[in-house]
Amino acid sequence: MIKIESGTTEIKQIQLKMQDYFQKHWKLFLTEGILLIVLGLIAILVPHFFTVAIVVSLGWILLFGGIFIITRALLFFRMPGFGLWLFIGILQFVIGFLFLAQPLKGILTLTMLMALFFALEGIAKISFAFIMRPMAHWGFVLFSGLTALTLAGVVWMGWPGTAEWVLGLLFGINMFFGGWSLVNISLKYKDSH
Numbered sequence: 001m002i003k004i005e006s007g008t009t010e011i012k013q014i015q016l017k018m019q020d021y022f023q024k025h026w027k028l029f030l031t032e033g034i035l036l037i038v039l040g041l042i043a044i045l046v047p048h049f050f051t052v053a054i055v056v057s058l059g060w061i062l063l064f065g066g067i068f069i070i071t072r073a074l075l076f077f078r079m080p081g082f083g084l085w086l087f088i089g090i091l092q093f094v095i096g097f098l099f100l101a102q103p104l105k106g107i108l109t110l111t112m113l114m115a116l117f118f119a120l121e122g123i124a125k126i127s128f129a130f131i132m133r134p135m136a137h138w139g140f141v142l143f144s145g146l147t148a149l150t151l152a153g154v155v156w157m158g159w160p161g162t163a164e165w166v167l168g169l170l171f172g173i174n175m176f177f178g179g180w181s182l183v184n185i186s187l188k189y190k191d192s193h
Contacts, residue, residue, distance in 0.1 A: 043172025
């Protein structure tokens with residue numbers, strides 16, 4: 001019984017801190033929400049472009065990150081863990097190169113990883129929403145989490161035929177609803193500052 005009361009007290013303290021942040025920084029949360037809505041709409045309108053852009057961007061990031069790690073590993077070859085650092089660098093370089101050389105295969109891989117991301121994010125947002133409860137508009141975060149879980153299900157059901165456009169579309173929808181929840185929460189706390 002004492003542990004339950006202690007947990008409830010901790011949750012209330014977290015809620016008070018969250019309310020304080022929303023009240024003090026509502027403009028930042030509003031700006032972030034609007035930016036996410038705009039980016040989400042762009043991704044929804046041109047999902048194929050956004051899908052390819054995600055894979056190509058990640059490919060370049062992995063490629064250059066791999067080069068950096070390989071270079072560092074070779075410069076510090078006497079450092080403990082040299083072989084592991086070299087392996088990680090080569091792995092990043094190869095995956096980045098493959099994403100750039102064969103973006104369609106990269107799209108298939110990332111689409112499946114995105115389904116996993118949406119599922120885990122949905123679970124996290126739903127849990128976060130229940131921690132926020134009974135704060136104002138906690139239901140928007142719950143809705144965003146349920147939306148993320150639904151998107152994960154859509155990816156699984158349409159695999160692999162929809163992979164070419166589904167990544168950009170679902171990522172856009174997810175960003176839109178995440179931004180929408182931030183806008184609603186920030187506007188609620190705007191007046192209480």
